[in-house]
Amino acid sequence: MAPPQIDRAESDAVLQELRRREDEDDCENFHHYELDAEHRLKNLFWADVDSRLGYLFHGDVVVFDTTYRTNNYGMPFVPFVGLSHHRTPTLFGCGIISDQSLDSCVWLLRVFLTPVHERPKSVITDGGDAVVAAVKIVLPDSNHRICSWHVEQAIEEHLHGASTRNEFRSLMCDACSPAAFEERWYGFMAKHRTAGNQRWLDGMFVHDKFFLGMASDQRAECLATRLHTGLHGAMSLPDLLRHADACAYGLRRDIAALDAEADRSRVELTTGHRRLEESAARWFTPANFYLLREEIKMIDSFEVVEAMARGHPTFGKKVYTVVFRQRRGVLFHVECSAGEAVRCSCRKMEREGLPCRHILCAMRHNGSSRIPDCCALGRMRRRGDTKSERLDEMEELGRQVFDLASEDAHEFKEFLEGWLDDRNAGLRGSGAIDVVDSNAAEDADSVTPEAKKTKLIEG
Incomplete structure (x- = not known):
């Protein structure tokens, strides 16, 4: 049964509102649509400026599902979502398509990428044949996997016997090195592959790919739940637009609150590797820090x-x-x-974006107590906490300076005491204890650590 045709007044109202947002609110807002032969709305995608900015920070992994038909026209509503630096949902844009055909899915993916240009590293989707084919056409170089919920639904169809299904679930969830996984995977394929399930099984081999730890965590993939909650089959298109706006606002408000909380709070240090834990606490948001702390706890189990x-x-x-x-x-x-490039044979860093216990063990062996930049991806870090970043930078620079100053500690001590006296006198004279010249701060930030080191040594 074909879905009912979209009411012209409803589609005109939605398109008029999206045009107004681009013309009056922000020209960086974006929408695109496609009409059918009768000039009725067929497919639609929209993304406001905040969604586009969110994609720049967190668009390395994108999740979308075309199976939700939650409006009075039976058209799939497709939010594109990702994982924020607090490991909470963030919205990249929304689409409405007339059906789940290959043409509609290809159109939607191409339009989604139009305003952002950068391709995601990885994509998680539902298991529909048209979606899988569209990803191969539009994003041939991106990693792709089917979300755990849809995988679970398909297990009954493709694998027979409770023991076989449990063995497969164990493969998908157990943490092991790529080499160990491959050995187990090919052994499983040799026993259970058939002409009917070979194509499906081939799509499951994503163990060492970058999915931010969502490869085996079904709950983490339910990022769009909030956008689908409250939708119903009698909802009009303008109502759907307002619902998506309200959800997007709520998600961003939550992220802003977590940013503020992260800047105010100080996590409790609980491991025996205090300096390394302090470095991790400065770099990472609490959600990512707590995951990394579990790796820090395991350092002493390795050598x-x-x-x-x-x-x-x-x-x-x-x-x-x-x-x-x-x-x-x-x-x-x-x-x-x-250049501080670090990698481990377990490939946890490549899969999840956080350093593993083996890398941390090697750092301890090498006498390092600071997370290297290459192991602290920007998408995992705190936002706006520049003071912590400067403390890290100055701590490293200070070690080098004090090492050189130890050759003549008395002279350097007099230099520091004089500098502090001059600094305090200047602040008292100006009365501006808490005010910093923004231009001077920008200039200071633009100086490289090497230049700072040279200035300190020379004078």
Whole structure:
């Protein structure tokens, strides 16, 4: 049965409101639509400026589902959502399509990418054949997987027997190295692959791909639940637009509140690696810090049994072999390259965006107590907490300066005391204890750590 045709007055009202937003509110707001042969609304996508900015920060993983038919025309409502730096939902835009055909899905994906240009690293979708095919056409270089809820629904169809299904679920959820996963996966395929399920099983092999830890966490994928809650089959298109606006506002309000709370709060340090934990607390939002702290807790269960250099002595790599103390035959290899590039054979950093216990163990072995920049992705960090970032920068710079100053500690101590006296006198004279010249602050921020070090050493 074909869905009812969209009322012309409703579609005109929605399009008129979206045009007004671009003309009057912000020209960076975006919408695009497609009409059918009778000039009635067929497909629609819209994204306001905040959604587009959100995509710039958090658009590396995008989740969307075309299976919700929640309006009086039976048209799928498709919000594009992602995971914020607080691991909460964030909205990138919304679409309404006339059906779940390949043409409609391709149109929607292409329009979604029109105002943002950057392609996501990974996409999580429902399991519809048209959606899967559209992702391959429009995003051939992006990682793609079907969300856990849809995978669970398809298990009954593609795998037979309770033990086979449980073995598959274990494969999808257990944490192990890529090599161990491949061994288990190909063993499973050899036993249970058939002509009917081979294509479906091939789409499940995403163990070492970047999905921010959502590959085995069904709850984390339910990002669009809030946007679908409250929808009903009698809802008009203007009502649907207002509902999406209200949900988007609520999601952004929640993120802003978490930003403010993160800047005010100080997490409790509970591990025996205080300086490393302090560094992580400064860099990361609380939600990501708590995940990383679990890795910090595990450091003492591992040890470095070998460290060897490869390649050029300055620009080459250093490889640490890390062993699990309780099972010494389980080895992991951590590579540290020039420029602080770090990677581990477990590939947790590549999958989830947070450093693993093996990398942290190698850092401890190397005498480092600070999370390197390459292990602190921007999308995991606190927003606006520039003081913490400056403290990290000055702490590292201070170590270098004090190391040099130790050769003549008395002279350097006199220099610091004189500098502090002059600084305090200047502040008292101006009366501006808490006021900072914004231009001077910007200039100070633009100076590189190397230039700061040179200035401190020279004078």
